Amino acid sequence: GQNIDQPTEMTATEGAIVQINCTYQTSGFNGLFWYQQHAGEAPTFLSYNVLDGLEEKGRFSSFLSRSKGYSYLLLKELQMKDSASYLCAVRDGANNLFFGTGTRLTVIP
Amino acid sequence: DGGITQSPKYLFRKEGQNVTLSCEQNLNHDAMYWYRQDPGQGLRLIYYSQIVNDFQKGDIAEGYSVSREKKESFPLTVTSAQKNPTAFYLCASSMLGVPYEQYFGPGTRLTVT
Numbered sequence: 001g002q003n004i005d006q007p008t009e010m011t012a013t014e015g016a017i018v019q020i021n022c023t024y025q026t027s028g029f030n031g032l033f034w035y036q037q038h039a040g041e042a043p044t045f046l047s048y049n050v051l052d053g054l055e056e057k058g059r060f061s062s063f064l065s066r067s068k069g070y071s072y073l074l075l076k077e078l079q080m081k082d083s084a085s086y087l088c089a090v091r092d093g094a095n096n097l098f099f100g101t102g103t104r105l106t107v108i109p
Numbered sequence: 110d111g112g113i114t115q116s117p118k119y120l121f122r123k124e125g126q127n128v129t130l131s132c133e134q135n136l137n138h139d140a141m142y143w144y145r146q147d148p149g150q151g152l153r154l155i156y157y158s159q160i161v162n163d164f165q166k167g168d169i170a171e172g173y174s175v176s177r178e179k180k181e182s183f184p185l186t187v188t189s190a191q192k193n194p195t196a197f198y199l200c201a202s203s204m205l206g207v208p209y210e211q212y213f214g215p216g217t218r219l220t221v222t
Contacts, residue, residue, distance in 0.1 A: 008149075033210055041215065042215050043199070044213070045212070050208065087152070097154075097211065099152040101150055
């Protein structure tokens, strides 16, 4: 079966850097997505990785290692508005998308 | 503005009643999806559709039904057969093909008592 693991909760300080990890086991692999979701709202797309390496988008970066079944989302210069849940989602070989349970990040002053 | 709309934002029903949640998109996306989100759990796929008049069951389709009569619309009916219908329901759409991300609507929070 498909398995996607993320930490349940993390806390970090405003202005700092935080790394949210995601490990996965799927039947085949066709890409990994990160979404941000504020409480009670829709998830919004942050990044997509299909090849190994780092993708950078402003304060957010996402890394992928397919051989290790591992990804991380890096958030720099944390702001209070970054407090949200971060969802890791993996597309398997049949192009089905599976979501992890999400990591709730709390940014404190 | 292009986007996905879901209505209403909050919905309350009595146990034993069927209820239909609406989802409309004007992004010209071929694929549409329904997910359910419960506290402490990831998004779980209920149904999806890649073309008009065709749809497929997801991981937790029991107790739900859908239709796709128009490309823009993908309503979800929560039937009385669904044992635990209280949840946050999210509709999404995407272009077809591997690299395309899904765009989500604002969600409907359904409470059944």
